[in-house]
Amino acid sequence: xxxxxxxxVHGSCALYMRIMNAPGSTSRKRGTNVSLREDLIAxxxxxxINLSSACEDGLAKAVKAEKERRWVxxxxxxxxxxxxxxAKNGNPLAxxxxx
Numbered sequence: 187x188x189x190x191x192x193x194x195v196h197g198s199c200a201l202y203m204r205i206m207n208a209p210g211s212t213s214r215k216r217g218t219n220v221s222l223r224e225d226l227i228a229x230x231x232x233x234x235i236n237l238s239s240a241c242e243d244g245l246a247k248a249v250k251a252e253k254e255r256r257w258v259x260x261x262x263x264x265x266x267x268x269x270x271x272x273a274k275n276g277n278p279l280a281x282x283x284x285x
Contacts, residue, residue, distance in 0.1 A: 230237055252256060
């Protein structure tokens with residue numbers, strides 16, 4: 187049985203990650219300066235896209251992706267160990283699977 191570490195432990199940490207990265211945060215907003223391509227800004231405005239919301243959404247996705255990448259990296263040894271145990275001993279809950 188060969189699985190990537192992230193896929194084996196994904197189910198067990200999915201709820202934690204959803205809680206940690208819940209959308210609709212109640213954090214206060216503050217003004218900031220960012221540099222964006224002029225052509226992209228013009229096109230976004232022409233399409234009626236809210237620049238602040240689009241930037242915030244993109245930044246939130248980038249932060250979430252980096253947190254997930256770091257979590258997998260920080261837990262790589264535990265993931266590897268768990269995968270080895272499953273490969274050696276099998277899934278202890280396999281008899282309860284409905285599929």
